[in-house]
Amino acid sequence: MPNLPFGDINIVVLTDLHSWLGGHSRQEPHYDADLGDVLSFWENLKDHCDAYGDDDDDDEPQNQHRDIFFVNNGDFIHGTGLSQMGMGNDYDDGSQRPLGNRYKILHGKNCKLLTFGFLYNMKDYAPNSGIVIEDVEKVVAQEWFVNALVEEHYDAILVLAHMDLVDPLVHVIKSAIRSNIGQGMPVVFITGHTHYRGVKQLEDTTMTFEAGRYMDTVGFVSFPKKESVRSENSTSLFSHAFLDANKQVLFQDTLGFSRSEDGETKNGKELSKFIDQTREKLGLKKEIGCAPQSYFFERPVDAEGSLWGLYRDEVIPKIFFKSRQTMEAIEEEATNEEDDLPMAMLLSKDAWRYDLFNNATLIADDIIAVAPFNDTVVHLGTFPSKVIAKANRTLNQYSNGDDLTWLPTLPKFILIGSLDESDANTKYHLYCHDFEAIHVQKILRRLAPKEHVVIKKTEFRSTMIWMAFVEEYWKCDGSCESDGRGYKRSKHF
Ligand SMILES: [Zn+2]
Known part of the structure; x- marks a missing residue:
């Protein structure tokens, strides 16, 4: 059993990787996990959550699944030589069509998660990049946003917001959600952009979370489905963990393997190898x-x-x-x-x-x-x-x-x-x-x-x-x- 505070809905979070896919091990040996290791970690957790509630184990409640999702929350490039995403208020200039889906319903085994993506009100983006950023204040008043909240069927809301965890715009989005659907629905903000670890319970059923930078952190959050929120005080159903991007922390301390190598999956190992070969090919490893x-x-x-x-x-x-x-x-x-x-x-x-x-x-x-x-x-x-x-x-x-x-x-x-x-x-x-x-x-x-x-x-x-x-x-x-x-x-x- 992985050593994590699981809930109905669980999310593994990376943010602001800025192309640190190869990890930091050479100069900062503690941060020795690369993106392949994080993939292995994720695959192990997913297997656990998929199997949970399926078998006859007496410790586990029957027919109660754990849903798990993986989120990479923006700023993937500009950080290392490996530099070479879509959101709700991020537009292509010519067509005025959103670059990504404006919202998406993620289907788990046991829940439906309504997901939005927002960028901060960027004032300094490249003016001729062909991208128009709409003000968040305007977006949350638009019909599609209100309709998604009111007409879709879902068990919780996830907002991917490339802004600080307590950015005033987080409160703008939160207020817009609450004014449309009232209290009770769990809402979780996965934030980023300001490059630190932080978490805050904004209301009984609203949490905001930021998971570091440059792949120094594998973030984990868990929260309830709406039907699990039975009392006024439901903050105990929200939980989180900040895991160092360190193989021992991920594979031994968290997943319970006796040796880190035992936690590496086939896909994870292949990805690590691919990243390493690419860095070699690009001359990034030249002393x-x-x-x-x-x-x-x-x-x-x-x-x-x-x-x-x-x-x-x-x-x-x-x-x-x-x-x-x-x-x-x-x-x-x-x-x-x-x-x-x-x-x-x-x-x-x-x-x-x-x-x-x-x-x-x-x-x-x-x-x-x-x-x-x-x-x-x-x-x-x-x-x-x-x-x-x-x-x-x-x-x-x-x-x-x-x-x-x-x-x-x-x-x-x-x-x-x-x-x-x-x-x-x-x-x-x-x-x-x-x-x-x-x-x-x-x-x-x-x-x-x-x-x-x-x-x-x-x-x-x-x-x-x-x-x-x-x-x-x-x-x-x-x-x-x-x-x-x-x-x-x-x-x-
Ligand atoms: Zn960043």
Whole structure:
């Protein structure tokens, strides 16, 4: 019997995988399960639930099945080199038809589950991606939503919401559901997007749940069918578990196998093998260097071991600022005097996504985990240092209405390059990533209406800059030694 708090309806949840399908085992040995292991785990649980109530076991109530479903709740790409979904308010621009089904009835052996999918009111999605996001407030007032709630037959409601577990929009959806069907019907929100583990009982029969990120967590929730809700206080019928994506936790502690290998299914093993072969084929496992220490993405820029400090103080000066002469865009545009101007960059805190560990030699995929977007670096023009400093301050005050609250220790934009404080009129070449270029350009035009602000692509891309730095400055050669666990660690550089 698996060690989980089962209920009438049970759901295994992955969210915000961001392509971490191969797991983390190389740099973070505790998170050693890959997606194949999660598939094995799921298949074992499904077998258990399918068989439950079927046989003559006296411990199990007769004719009472357990239904189990699997949910992957969005943000599948952008995280590792493996990067290469449908929801209710997510539309294709041309046809105005929903990208996914607006709702779906999932049929279990013992229940019907009415399922909706919602995205947060995204204000910063790519404007020409051909996708229109409808406001959640409008969607829940539409006829199809009300009809689904009132006319369909079901035993509980599942809302897949790619937003924080207590996002105000969760309450908008919950209120819309309750105003149409009243109390009593169990409602569970499976949320995501803000990348942490969390759970909250919003009402007696409403729970909201978020299961981590980057495949560090296999989430589990269980809840009752409506007919099992007999009293006012039914919160005890809602339960959950956060399982570390660790083979021992999944197979031994939870499923009860004496050895993890015994829990691996044929499909699970095949999927693990396929993921590994694909990473090999894409060159993601190529060893490219050895980090002298670990660098953390949540550390403030000036803190010891800050990934941002490393980028500002070493990576950009050594790789990007040094190689200006090769940039054709500037050679064409700049006058001779401007050729010699110093350089500065405004880097958004959305640029990097992960820590850089030194628990093993660095492979290409470790760098892609840090810098998954491979943004193009663009040249914006030349500006006096006082304008650049002011633009940086303005950018850091500006709110674009998005709900991302992570990395509170970092400013929205980090200034790279040392501005000359003695002369506010010294000019600099200014750069940023193409992703924020239009936003930065607007601010510059406002602050310095007389300057020429033109976005020009350079030949540099963010992931390549990191790769070049590691390959050139963090060579493993003789300065690496084994730390006794079979890993190589760089002693000095
Ligand atoms: Zn995400």
